[in-house]
Amino acid sequence: MNEWIPRTELGKLVYEGKIKHIDEILDRGIRIKEPEIVDKLIPNLEVQLLNIGQAKGKFGGGRRKPFRVTQRKTEDGNKPKFSVMAVVGNRNGYIGLGFGASSETMPAREKAIREAKLNLIKIRRGCGSWQCGCGTPHSIPFKIRGRSGSVRVEFIPAPKGVGLAVHDECKILFELAGVKDVWGRSFGQTRTRINLLYATFNALKQLKETKVPESFKKFAGVVEGEV
Numbered sequence: 001m002n003e004w005i006p007r008t009e010l011g012k013l014v015y016e017g018k019i020k021h022i023d024e025i026l027d028r029g030i031r032i033k034e035p036e037i038v039d040k041l042i043p044n045l046e047v048q049l050l051n052i053g054q055a056k057g058k059f060g061g062g063r064r065k066p067f068r069v070t071q072r073k074t075e076d077g078n079k080p081k082f083s084v085m086a087v088v089g090n091r092n093g094y095i096g097l098g099f100g101a102s103s104e105t106m107p108a109r110e111k112a113i114r115e116a117k118l119n120l121i122k123i124r125r126g127c128g129s130w131q132c133g134c135g136t137p138h139s140i141p142f143k144i145r146g147r148s149g150s151v152r153v154e155f156i157p158a159p160k161g162v163g164l165a166v167h168d169e170c171k172i173l174f175e176l177a178g179v180k181d182v183w184g185r186s187f188g189q190t191r192t193r194i195n196l197l198y199a200t201f202n203a204l205k206q207l208k209e210t211k212v213p214e215s216f217k218k219f220a221g222v223v224e225g226e227v
């Protein structure tokens, strides 16, 4: 790997160790423009590609895979375009989602991972399930909703042991966020997963943006991200 030479003021502060915690950036709503900032502040970040594509033909029929292939018309005929969605996370309250497209697979993948790091958000967890009431952060503290295009999603706190009762691709987002139990519902066109994943990510943003009274925080055992 090439050595990082920071290009932004924020990058320099992180590089020089003047900013030591990712929350110093996220809590102030500062936009991250260099993925290396995230690499440095969250060293155990995992990357996963989401299955937004589908294998075609007799044999691959319907099997999901990470590269979504579309055809672009050019003067020389049809050229394939590859789209990728990547999620990054530390399984403890931080995730990011990114999209990348290119005429080749590797640059599409790199763009998606880069964007995922730049879109990092903090995930508040807790037990908002009235049936459970254990006060530990295995689920989400309250119901959240999100939308993207025609897709709407809703996620509800679930008691311990339920697991992630959501679409397979959305599961990865919750896993990397550190949420273990949740119920989900989706409405609209979810067959192509891109909008479904964006809607899920938008819903997850609400966890941090919603104001929560201190008394409830204690009751539901609410925690934020940990590095």
Ligand SMILES: [Zn+2]
Binding pocket: 127, 128, 129, 132, 133, 134, 135, 136, 138, 159, 160
């Ligand atoms: Zn619980």
